Amino acid sequence: xxxxxxxxxxxxxxxxxxxxxxxxxxxxxxxxxxxxxxxxxxxxxxxxxxxxxxxxxxxxxxxxxxxxxxxxxxxxxxxxxxxxxxxxxxxxxxxxxxxxxxxxxxxxxxxxxxxxxxxxxxxxxxxxxxxxxxxxxxxxxxxxxxxxxxxxxxxxxxxxxxxxxxxxxxxxxxxxxxxxxxxxxxxxxxxxxxxxxxxxxxxxxxxxxxxxxxxxxxxxxxxxxxxxxxxxxxxxxxxxxxxxxxxxxxxxxxxxxxxxxxxxxxxxxxxxxxxxxxxxxxxxxxxxxxxxxxxxxxxxxxxxxxxxxxxxxxxxxxxxxxxxxxxxxxx
Amino acid sequence: xxxxxxxxxxxxxxxxxxxxxxxxxxxxxxxxxxxxxxxxxxxxxxxxxxxxxxxxxxxxxxxxxxxxxxxxxxxxxxxxxxxxxxxxxxxxxxxxxxxxxxxxxxxxxxxxxxxxxxxxxxxxxxxxxxxxxxxxxxxxxxxxxxxxxxxxxxxxxxxxxxxxxxxxxxxxxxxxxxxxxxxxxxxxxxxxxxxxxxxxxxxxxxxxxxxxxxxxxxxxxxxxxxxxxxxxxxxxxxxxxxxxxxxxxxxxxxxxxxxxxxxxxxxxxxxxxxxxxxxxxxxxxxxxxxxxxxxxxxxxxxxxxxxxxxxxxxxxxxxxxxxxxxxxxxx
Numbered sequence: 001x002x003x004x005x006x007x008x009x010x011x012x013x014x015x016x017x018x019x020x021x022x023x024x025x026x027x028x029x030x031x032x033x034x035x036x037x038x039x040x041x042x043x044x045x046x047x048x049x050x051x052x053x054x055x056x057x058x059x060x061x062x063x064x065x066x067x068x069x070x071x072x073x074x075x076x077x078x079x080x081x082x083x084x085x086x087x088x089x090x091x092x093x094x095x096x097x098x099x100x101x102x103x104x105x106x107x108x109x110x111x112x113x114x115x116x117x118x119x120x121x122x123x124x125x126x127x128x129x130x131x132x133x134x135x136x137x138x139x140x141x142x143x144x145x146x147x148x149x150x151x152x153x154x155x156x157x158x159x160x161x162x163x164x165x166x167x168x169x170x171x172x173x174x175x176x177x178x179x180x181x182x183x184x185x186x187x188x189x190x191x192x193x194x195x196x197x198x199x200x201x202x203x204x205x206x207x208x209x210x211x212x213x214x215x216x217x218x219x220x221x222x223x224x225x226x227x228x229x230x231x232x233x234x235x236x237x238x239x240x241x242x243x244x245x246x247x248x249x250x251x252x253x254x255x256x257x258x259x260x261x262x263x264x265x266x267x268x269x270x271x272x273x274x275x276x277x278x279x280x281x282x283x284x285x286x287x288x289x290x291x292x293x294x295x296x297x298x299x300x301x302x303x304x305x306x307x308x309x310x311x312x313x314x315x316x317x318x319x320x321x322x323x324x325x326x327x328x329x330x331x
Numbered sequence: 332x333x334x335x336x337x338x339x340x341x342x343x344x345x346x347x348x349x350x351x352x353x354x355x356x357x358x359x360x361x362x363x364x365x366x367x368x369x370x371x372x373x374x375x376x377x378x379x380x381x382x383x384x385x386x387x388x389x390x391x392x393x394x395x396x397x398x399x400x401x402x403x404x405x406x407x408x409x410x411x412x413x414x415x416x417x418x419x420x421x422x423x424x425x426x427x428x429x430x431x432x433x434x435x436x437x438x439x440x441x442x443x444x445x446x447x448x449x450x451x452x453x454x455x456x457x458x459x460x461x462x463x464x465x466x467x468x469x470x471x472x473x474x475x476x477x478x479x480x481x482x483x484x485x486x487x488x489x490x491x492x493x494x495x496x497x498x499x500x501x502x503x504x505x506x507x508x509x510x511x512x513x514x515x516x517x518x519x520x521x522x523x524x525x526x527x528x529x530x531x532x533x534x535x536x537x538x539x540x541x542x543x544x545x546x547x548x549x550x551x552x553x554x555x556x557x558x559x560x561x562x563x564x565x566x567x568x569x570x571x572x573x574x575x576x577x578x579x580x581x582x583x584x585x586x587x588x589x590x591x592x593x594x595x596x597x598x599x600x601x602x603x604x605x606x607x608x609x610x611x612x613x614x615x616x617x618x619x620x621x622x623x624x625x626x627x628x629x630x631x632x633x634x635x636x637x638x639x640x641x642x643x644x645x646x647x648x649x650x651x652x653x654x655x656x657x658x659x660x661x662x
Contacts, residue, residue, distance in 0.1 A: 003650075005556040009515045009527055010508075014556045015646040022560060022648040024599045024657055027632040079646050092534045093527075094555045150641055158634050177341075177643035184340045196340055196424075203423045224425045225336040225345045229353060268355050277641025296641055301358040303489050310481055310608025310627055312508035315346040315410050317353040319334075326355055 001081055002099030004173065012176040015079050015099055040076075041163035043110035049073040053104065054133060056126050069123060070130045071107045072168075078103035079169065086143055086172050102138055102170040106130050106149075112163050115153075117263035125255040127166065128246070131278070134168055135244045139283040144170040146178065146282050149243075154273025157300045174282045181279060182291050189290035197292030198239050200224075210320050212327040213260050217253035220261050222320035222327075228298050229318035230269060230327065232261055235294040243280040243293045258295070264330040265299055273300040332412055333430030335504065343507040346410050346430055371407075372494035374441035380404040384435065385464060387457050400454060401461045402438045403499075409434035410500065417474055417503050433469055433501035437461050437480075443494050446484075448594035456586040458497065459577070462609070465499055466575045470614045475501040477509065477613050480574075485604025488631045505613045512610060513622050520621030528623030529570050531555075541651050543658045544591050548584035551592050553651035553658075559629050560649035561600060561658065563592055566625040574611040574624045589626070595661040596630055604631040 003016045040048035043066040050073050055061070057068035074082070080101025088097040108127045109119060116124055131149050138147055151166040152158040159165075188196040201219055204211055210222040212232060220234045234257055236250065246254070265274060276297040281288060308314050334347045371379035374397040381404050386392070388399035405413070411432025419428040439458045440450060447455055462480050469478055482497040483489040505513075519527040532550055535542055541553040543563060551565045565588055567581065577585070596605060607628040612619060639645050 007554070007556040008519075008531065010511045011515060012556065012558075012643060012645075014558055014644075016556075016650050017646070017648045018650050021650045021653050023653075024561075024601075026648075027560070027600065027603070091555075092538070093530055094534075148642055148644070156634060171644070175642035175644035177641070180341045180643075184342060188339075199424055200339065203425075207423070223338070224422075225338040225343065225347075227343075227345055229358070230355075269358065270355075272358070275640055279641070298640055303487060309606055309629055310508070310610070311479055311506040312343060312511075313345075313479070313502070313506035314343075315348070317348045317357075319347050319349050319352050322352050322354075 001084065002079060004080075004097045004099050004171075006095040008094055010176070013171075013173050017079070018099075039112055039161065039163050041105070041107045041161060041165060042112050043068070046071075049105075050076060054130060054137075056130065066110065068110060070109075070126045072130055072134060073105050073107070075103040075105050075167070080171065097172060100143055100172055102141075102144070102168070104134060104168045106134070106166040106168060108164040108166060115164055115262075115266075117259055117266055119259070121252060121255050121259060124259055125251050128251050128254055131166070131168070132244050132246055135280075135283075138168075138170045139244075141170070143172055144283055146171045146174045147280065148175065148277065149280070150275065150277040152273075152275050154300070157273035157275050159273075178279060178282070182281075182288075185290045185292070195239055195290055195292055197235060197294065201235060201237060210324045212264065212324050213257055215253050215257055217250045218257045220257050222324045224320065226316055226320040226323070227314040229301050229316060230265065230299045230323045231316075231320070232265070232297045232323075232327070233294050234258060234261065234297070235292065239289070239292055241281045241285070241288040241291040241293060243278055245287075261297060261327070264327045265297070267330045268326050269299055269301065274298060275300065332415065333410060335411075335428045335430050335502075337426040339425055341507070344502075344504050348410070349430075370443055370492065370494050372436070372438045372492060372496060373443050374399070377402075380436075381407060385461060385468075387461065397441065399441060401440075401457045403461055403465060404436050404438070406434040406436050406498070411502065428503060431474055431503050433472075433475070433499070435465060435499045437465070437497040437499060439495040439497060446495055446593075446597075448590055448597055450590070452583060452586050452590060455590055456582050459582050459586055462497070462499070463575050463577055466611075466614075469499075469501045470575075472501070474503055475614055477502045477505045478611065479506065479608065480611070481606065481608040483604075483606055485631070488604035488606050490604075509610060509613070513612075513619070516621045516623070526570055526621055526623055528566060528625065532566060532568060541655045543595065543655050544588055546584050546588055548581045549588045551588050553655045555651065557647055557651040557654070558645040560632050560647060561596065561630045561654045562647075562651070563596070563628045563654075563658070564625050565589060565592065565628070566623065570620070570623055572612045572616070572619040572622040572624060574609055576618075592628060592658070595658045596628070598661045599657050600630055600632065605629060606631065 003018050006013050046064045052073050054072040055068040056070045061067035080099045086097045086100050135147050148169045185196045204221045213220040280293045334349050337344050377395045383404050385403040386399040387401045392398035411430045417428045417431050466478050479500045516527045535552045544551045611624045
């Protein structure tokens with residue numbers, strides 16, 4: 001059973017793999033690329049994954065057989081375990097709980113080489129519905145406080161399989177970064193009685209120096225204090241704290257703008273590894289007037305040094321205004 | 332002039348290089364290793380660096396000539412600029428200030444291949460004195476609020492030159508991670524009237540499952556909620572909030588234990604890239620009963636995925652207890 005441990009000083013929870021821990025000899029060698037190996041996410045190899053929890057496919061399709069367009073399966077090597085009790089307790093002055101949670105893989109397409117920009121809009125829209133449907137299903141489990149949806153694209157960004165996929169981790173606590181965002185936006189709301197994210201959208205659209213793309217329902221822009229070169233956020237124009245409240249007509253808009261941004265990033269930065277993550281409200285929060293869900297996309301372009309790790313203080317060599325210009329012009 | 336910009340939501344400051352910004356074509360290619368190139372940090376090449384601000388050497392040695400043991404020079408490509416006013420102001424709802432600060436390189440030895448574990452104890456002790464002397468000198472500049480001292484060892488950890496060196500950055504604000512630590516330790520102090528770091532030391536020495544080494548004045552241990560495999564902290568046993576208060580007899584102890592830990596890490600993990608950073612009090616704080624300076628050492632063993640970047644929520648595949656055992660046994 002993995003363990004969740006809380007840093008006593010700043011309250012940050014960490015997942016510790018207490019079983020099959022990595023020994024010194026397990027580090028160092030690069031993981032092998034998978035060329036020539038059987039891909040468990042490809043159509044026809046459905047028996048190589050744990051049994052699916054969700055799939056969209058042709059009507060009459062049999063479970064765990066081909067014929068799907070999007071397929072969600074439990075991760076074969078989950079970082080948290082679905083069965084058991086949370087059992088939060090002290091260890092002297094420290095806090096821990098059992099590593100309870102869900103860890104799922106959302107396979108975005110049956111085709112091994114079909115990246116998001118290559119998918120038709122309506123097909124990627126289905127991936128977004130799969131994100132939503134899994135949140136709706138998993139939030140019934142009262143043990144979970146938060147669901148993280150993210151994508152690691154490319155080995156350098158942490159992906160271990162090349163086949164296009166996203167991941168989902170349900171956790172029994174709220175991650176520290178999300179807590180900080182909610183706290184910060186609450187302080188702003190208490191003072192201004194406005195949502196800080198809504199205010200940012202207004203200012204970004206007015207100044208138009210960092211906006212990369214815009215459609216009826218979403219804006220994509222480079223944040224003013226971007227930590228990383230070409231860091232890009234996508235945010236709904238209308239206030240909403242919960243991603244899973246996505247309306248039908250908004251989903252296609254989101255699919256369009258995300259595909260567009262990833263296409264632009266691929267062209268401008270020569271197909272870089274990247275990560276994206278959805279910052280969403282905690283599961284047990286009612287709609288909040290101060291928090292506003294959004295996506296953060298981070299191309300992995302340079303090494304992060306000790307300075308950044310040790311301090312949370314970043315050096316960004318590319319001004320977001322210049323990054324926005326490059327992305328805006330790319331087609 | 333670089334810019335310091337504040338994230339409006341969580342208050343994190345970022346350095347943005349507004350001039351000579353990196354363009355898309357500047358990313359991608361790995362920096363070339365420097366083999367065969369002239370090393371500006373080697374003895375005899377003193378004219379290849381900006382003029383030194385501090386050096387310990389033979390008496391009668393001429394400035395910017397060989398004969399030094401430790402030498403501190405301004406960084407040739409500083410991320411912050413020493414001249415100018417801070418000029419903090421608004422940009423609409425955002426905050427920024429001029430990128431004022433100091434960025435120095437502390438060359439730990441005149442010998443290109445003499446890593447810290449290879450240096451005699453008294454020689455590395457001089458590097459620690461150089462850290463201290465630069466803090467004492469720079470804190471006279473009222474524009475600065477914080478001084479970061481850190482080391483990037485190995486290209487994968489962000490070092491651009493191989494010659495053993497540390498770095499120092501003086502900033503006009505306190506980095507967010509340090510602010511969080513001070514805030515968290517203050518909350519603990521308000522409740523318990525004890526320093527949380529002092530309590531951690533007591534518990535770690537009593538349980539003895541995560542302690543790697545100990546001497547008269549310092550303990551080195553794997554933190555309970557370590558973010559990274561083999562993350563190691565070194566902390567003074569006696570409460571002190573300010574690194575620069577280091578006593579003469581403590582400096583040799585610190586040199587010994589740091590050399591020992593870096594030696595163990597080199598053996599156990601096959602000479603990995605690593606970072607260390609000193610977490611110290613802000614310059615304008617008087618001695619604090621709740622904060623306790625320490626060093627954090629992080630070997631760079633695996634890739635950090637989007638999950639970690641996007642959430643501040645880490646997955647550590649090696650339990651700190653096992654890491655401590657490996658390091659303890661290595662000699």
